Amino acid sequence: MPTLRQLEYLVAIVDEGSFTRAAELLHLTQPGLSHQFQALEREIGAPLLERLSRGVRPTPAGRAMLPHARAAVAEAERASAAARRAAGLATGELQLATLYSISYGLLPAALGSWRRSHPGVRVRLFEHRRTEELAAAMAAGQADLAVGPPPPGWEGPVRHLGTEEFLVVTSADDPAAAGAPRIRLADLAEREWVHFTPDSGLADLLDQACAAAGFRPRVAVRTEQAPAAVNYAAGGLGPTLVPANTVPPHYGGAVLRPEPRIERPLTGYTRTAPDPVTAAFLDLLADQELLTPPHVRRRLRRAQGAAGG
Known part of the structure; x- marks a missing residue:
């Protein structure tokens, strides 16, 4: 049946x-x-x-x-x-705290789906730059639910939602974009990067990834937001490293998967047992392919096929 x-x-x-x-x-x-x-x-x-x-x-x-x-x-x-x-899920308010990159990349599709299935539940969103700032705000009672990397030492309920993949994006005519859609960060050691402002958690992630590859990235320009970094990379200012879900469907530059992969676990966490509204939203997040969107997967597969790999 x-x-x-x-x-x-x-x-x-x-x-x-x-x-x-x-x-x-x-x-x-x-x-x-x-x-x-x-x-x-x-x-x-x-x-x-x-x-x-x-x-x-x-x-x-x-x-x-x-x-x-x-x-x-x-x-x-x-x-x-x-x-x-x-x-009691038909009305009310969901107070949600998260990081800027997650707010831009993961949440639009999730909140759109939530709106369709829970039209009477308002959403109040709080955005933060860093994981520690997010966890501190959550501990202080800012929101019902935080969505972000696992908070160190968190004593309340934590639900694993999946793994966020990071990709290198650059301009379409960048020599690094020739061939297979994979790249070693070490091959970009001499390049200038589109980096992030020091108060952005993405700056730490990029620095750590490059350090693991044996170099410290030189900076062409810094920005606070992943969408701006994607646009600057497409404009030819240099490569950058962003969550896969921040790459727009019709991005005009190149998208490359680092080897080894660079990933970040994603969780939803609360101070106490989730209420029905919060639990329903967590179920929605865990049930969707939001972390690496279908259009990014298709793009990487097409590039892989064109490269014969």
Whole structure:
């Protein structure tokens, strides 16, 4: 029997007109969505969609199934709303503290999804530059939930959400961008970097990564924000190192994966046991492919294929 999630996939693919756009809407990789949809077609025993050069079109079996799929998804949404009301999740406020880079890279898609499923719950956001500053504000009672790297010595509940990957970005015509989409930081030791202001936690991360590669980065320009660093790198000021989820979908520069990989664990933490609203948001964060977005994965795969690796 088809699952509700599979029915949701069918509705999204038809409404969006392509697997790629549906995967972005659902925060899945396109291969992952295709695999799940093929499982649905095997369950039904017939193709549900015709793949065309410019999109998809439901087959007769797909057209017969689609209204029932829409009804099932809508009924599930109504059931969820009823449960949220009973649990006190329909209204209220979620107070959320995080780092600037996470606010820009991870949270827009997560909060957009949250808004759709919890339209009556307001979000109050507090942004910080460094992990220590975030943890101190959380300990002082600033927010219900902090989202960031594991806080050292934290005594309250901590939930692991995943691992944030960092990538090197640079201009499209940078010689470092030739060949495979991988690079050793040591190969960039003589370059000037787009760096971060000393009060930014990203400055520490970049310095530590370069130190592990045996050099201290020279600075072309400093900025406080990852999005600005990405733009300066695209403009030719030098490479930079940023979270994968801060690279925009249509970034015009080059995206390279460091070898070895540079990663940062991501957690959600509270002072006491999470209330229903906070627990629901943590579940949402843990359930989505937000850390390395689908468009970045696709870009790295395409570059890998072009390099023959």
